[in-house]
Amino acid sequence: MKPTYLTEQSISEFISRALAEDIGDGDHSSLASIPADARKQARLLVKGEGVLAGVELAGYIFNAVDPDLQLQVTLQDGEIVKYGDVAFTVKGKAQSILTAERLVLNCMQRMSGIATYTHYLTRLIAGTNAKLLDTRKTTPNFRMMEKWAVLIGGGANHRFGLFDMIILKDNHVDYAGGIREAITATQNYLKEKGKDLRIEVETRTLEEVQEALDTGGVRRIMLDNMSPDMMREAVTLIGGRYETEASGGITEETIRAVAESGVDFISVGALTHSTKSLDLSLKAF
Template sequence: MTRTREIDRIVAEALDEDAPWGDLTSETLIPRTATATAELVAREPGVLSGVEVFAAAFRLTDPRIVVERLAADGDPFDAGAVLARVQGPARGILTAERVALNLLQRMSGVATLTAGYVAAVAGTRARIVDTRKTTPGLRSLERQAVRDGGGSNHRRSLSDAVMAKDNHLAVLTADGRDLTEALRVARDRMPHTAHLEVEVDRLDQIDAVLAGGADTIMLDNFSTDDLREGVSRIAGRAVVEASGGVSLDTVGEIASTGVDVISVGALTHSARALDLGLDVVIDAGRPEPARPALQTTAEAIP
């Protein structure tokens, strides 16, 4: 799970952006003493991610607000499910609502999409992983959402591994350097704990990359026939990663070639925010009326 301190930093920045000088509407319209209860309701089915982030938005706005969590990160849910209940000062709830929902909807959308990819490769050896194609400032949250959806994380940043991609190889080639020797030099310069990954876009590059000591070889935009051939040539001497042209329609066939990892940029750069709503259901100052557990109609505060 993303660290509390990091969550608080991200959420605090979002709250400052949304209400830099306070919530003018709530402060002028809602009595200071007003309290409210609101429910987090799913408008569509999905996988939940970001419960801590959702709760942090209310806690940082007004520590008197209590968030009751009725589902946990990674839980699947149906449309109409009540996922959390929020109680406390009405002004604070209304002020934090949009930030809490924006982040939760984004994370749950990533988790839901990831779960679809994971399901599509079930029964194969392939692991679904994310990429660095994340929303600036939200990488840690989106990486958590991938994990909540059943996927795994690739490197977090440029500082975490040596990963030679096509443009790195193009620079080396332009300088007339031998690829195998360049990788061996890089290996000598690396910390002994670091990982070396190399992207190739042709089968005839594989032998040179293996000779250079790559730990992982990424087969980029290969046909399924070439992926099978690549897996056969590498023969367990390196982790085989497939990337490029991956969609829900193609990922199952890609996984069937025997690759170890499938990296999917779409998990984070193309996930749709899930439709989740926060409905005020009752004034906390009066008894709660009987109502169906999954009712989603909002009720105004009198």
Template sequence: MTQATQAAIDDIIVRALAEDAPWGDVTSDAFLPASARATASLVPREPGILSGIEVFGRVFGLVDPDVVVELGSTDGAAFEPGVVLARVEGNARSVLRAERIALNLSQRMSGIATLTARYVAAVAGTRARIVDTRKTTPGLRILERQAVRDGGGVNHRFSLSDAVLAKDNHLALLAASGVTLGEAIRLARIRISHTTRLEVEVDRLDQVEEVVAAGVDTIMLDNFSLDELREGVAMVAGRAIVEASGGVNLETVADIASTGVDVISVGALTHSVRSIDLGLDVDVTAG
């Protein structure tokens, strides 16, 4: 798992600011005196789980170091509509220049955290952990993965460089080349470092024993029925971590967790999320 560094977060923010106003905010420059001041409050319009509050404040700081941001809550905290999550005070042009990017990032991160928390609550009392996938917004993976953690979820491998995960396309290519699955796993073990984890995805029960016997760390049971998941867990018998994937939503996740799997990966946490409605209520005064 790769944690978000300040440099990486700043890079995302700087690129977003450049995209939003490549030659400055011509509207604020035309309508607002350079000396105008603004105060603003970050207020949610709906309940949720907060994520990205530090990112929210950092946007204003990168636009204008003299803008003061007071944070009234922390990432991972639940909130209700109408509470003040942060207060902002500074040059009006700077506040409006940062507003949209600060809201875009914190709204999306809070949406991910809120959805993740619903999945985590749905599997409470089981052994299953809710994890994300690589189905993230290009360029925003670090922030979206943080949001999953803020919602109580767990991160899967961060990138293709972090762990070996042989999926259906890999296995199809192996089959076409005449290499058996067990042989391929044993060769992979020789090629990778002893610290690198190895996971293999299967889509049939008759693949489970060969994969586990070959020595994987995790076996992913993809698009299995509930009965097949239970049988797969029994076949693995604790010899590897069992991950369930495919067909996971808020209506199915509790039943999937009840089969005894260790991990449930949910692409929807990041690829199908709705941003939380956060508003920045701004008051502009003469400087």
């Protein structure tokens, strides 16, 4: 089941904008050098190791460029791949294949890199109760695909944007005058606007955790930049009354200890802002 942000309309609009950016008034390289009636085929070659992502999206892209293109998929999203694997073959009008090529590769390489790193981190916390989350540290206008890739890699999505969940972070708390003030103002705002949004509040110390507990009215308490030992104390203090999320400065070396502190979620911005793309290539044959 796809998440709510992945609709036929949202995918179509993304592809339309991306193709307009790339094609402009025409793919003149292909139009100039390739006969209009030439029909060819190409295959998607994997040139690295990781988790494949973006195959389904590639199908949408090829169809948007030319509905007559035929895609034969041999490897699905989420499959572990290695150098030399062939993910799919595309057949049809040569000009259409070339026009779609770069958008397909740009999306799939980026998405596969994210899925690969997400899969790697989920394995590091396997056996704990913690779930790996992404963040809003995404590429503008490409967030939908990056969050989709996190799901393919075995992670979970945090809020999609500023509109579908409230997170009262350190600056919100400081501007509002404190934890209690920020939560109370938020509760009043939601009541006034008739909105039903989850509230999460960021805490930096055990004192702020206690203030959040004393105030109540939230869904989740974020433990920001705390050591695993402090997180363990915070989790004990919270005692299951609210969900807990670890965030800030979490690395490959520390994520296991963070997960073992007992938190429910671990959010890692590096899933989307610092991931190396998986090398893929679309080759004629």
